[in-house]
Amino acid sequence: MLLDAASLYFRAFYGVPESITAPDGTPVNAVRGFTDMVSRLVTEHRPTRLVACLDLDWRPAFRVEALPSYKAHRVPGEPDVAPAGVPEEVPDTLAPQVPVLLEVLAAAGIATAGAEGYEADDVIGTLAATEREDPVLAVSGDRDLMQIVADTGDGAPVPVRLLYVGRGLAKAEMLGPMEVAEKYGVPRARAGAAYAEMAMLRGDPSDGLPGVPGIGAKTAATLVGRFGSWDELRGAVTDRHDTRLTAPVRTKLAAAAPYLAVVEPVVRVAVDADVRLDRPDTLPSEPADPAALDALAERWGIGGSVERLRAALARP
Numbered sequence: 001m002l003l004d005a006a007s008l009y010f011r012a013f014y015g016v017p018e019s020i021t022a023p024d025g026t027p028v029n030a031v032r033g034f035t036d037m038v039s040r041l042v043t044e045h046r047p048t049r050l051v052a053c054l055d056l057d058w059r060p061a062f063r064v065e066a067l068p069s070y071k072a073h074r075v076p077g078e079p080d081v082a083p084a085g086v087p088e089e090v091p092d093t094l095a096p097q098v099p100v101l102l103e104v105l106a107a108a109g110i111a112t113a114g115a116e117g118y119e120a121d122d123v124i125g126t127l128a129a130t131e132r133e134d135p136v137l138a139v140s141g142d143r144d145l146m147q148i149v150a151d152t153g154d155g156a157p158v159p160v161r162l163l164y165v166g167r168g169l170a171k172a173e174m175l176g177p178m179e180v181a182e183k184y185g186v187p188r189a190r191a192g193a194a195y196a197e198m199a200m201l202r203g204d205p206s207d208g209l210p211g212v213p214g215i216g217a218k219t220a221a222t223l224v225g226r227f228g229s230w231d232e233l234r235g236a237v238t239d240r241h242d243t244r245l246t247a248p249v250r251t252k253l254a255a256a257a258p259y260l261a262v263v264e265p266v267v268r269v270a271v272d273a274d275v276r277l278d279r280p281d282t283l284p285s286e287p288a289d290p291a292a293l294d295a296l297a298e299r300w301g302i303g304g305s306v307e308r309l310r311a312a313l314a315r316p
Contacts, residue, residue: 001047002124004140006055009034013094022300030097035305042312049281052105053123054114066262069208109288111281115273125269128160135159141166147196149176185221197224200263212256
């Protein structure tokens with residue numbers, strides 16, 4: 001199980017009232033909500049290995065260099081137009097909670113991982129792509145991770161699924177290639193890659209991706225279904241004998257040629273990031289440092305959440 005940690009703790013912060021505080025009055029709503037999410041995920045899915053993946057760079061230089069508009073609207077001080085009211089600028093009452101929840105994970109013995117210069121999506125993408133033993137379940141509210149879904153029958157070494165929590169954990173959707181294909185109208189045999197290509201064409205205002213003007217989600221899905229790869233689709237733009245593109249669509253794509261030439265590394269998650277784990281990823285059956293976990297529970301008034309986490313780890 002690979003957790004998109006920031007995605008989950010932002011949702012915990014906005015989903016649990018700030019009236020939930022430590023004994024000294026400090027808000028701990030994100031700490032409690034995040035810890036409870038981890039406990040529930042462990043209880044319901046029983047992973048044998050678990051990694052909380054971190055954003056060490058939420059706006060990587062290589063993506064900004066390729067496309068300067070990438071998340072530009074989320075730069076601190078700029079208006080927030082991100083979906084679900086989740087800005088990249090960490091709210092004042094959330095920022096102090098992040099180190100606390102990381103301390104909880106460490107005391108529990110749950111691994112964290114990050115890669116310098118990369119987002120959590122890239123950490124997840126790399127760990128999923130390099131896994132050779134166990135099925136992978138990523139947990140995130142980020143639609144971009146739909147591109148990592150895979151089946152062994154399509155050549156992947158292990159099956160990869162996304163538990164999409166964009167509408168909350170209670171309404172989580174389990175997505176594999178079949179579900180992504182049905183949901184977005186992309187070809188099932190390469191649903192993950194095709195989803196990314198559809199997103200490139202359609203655009204995504206929440207990430208500052210302009211897309212191709214005049215190409216919506218339905219047309220984008222139809223287009224990627226006609227081609228076997230992104231390079232093949234781009235090649236057809238300049239090949240007027242390729243009847244898979246109508247003249248109006250070819251004109252739109254040709255006008256967006258500079259964007260199409262640079263957008264691929266912006267949208268596709270990295271599968272070769274230099275990921276570093278802070279400890280082995282085997283999920284322990286008991287806390288790595290029980291005394292530290294007890295101290296955190298008392299200091300921050302999160303005893304109930306810590307006990308639920310202990311119980312989740314101890315379940316056979």
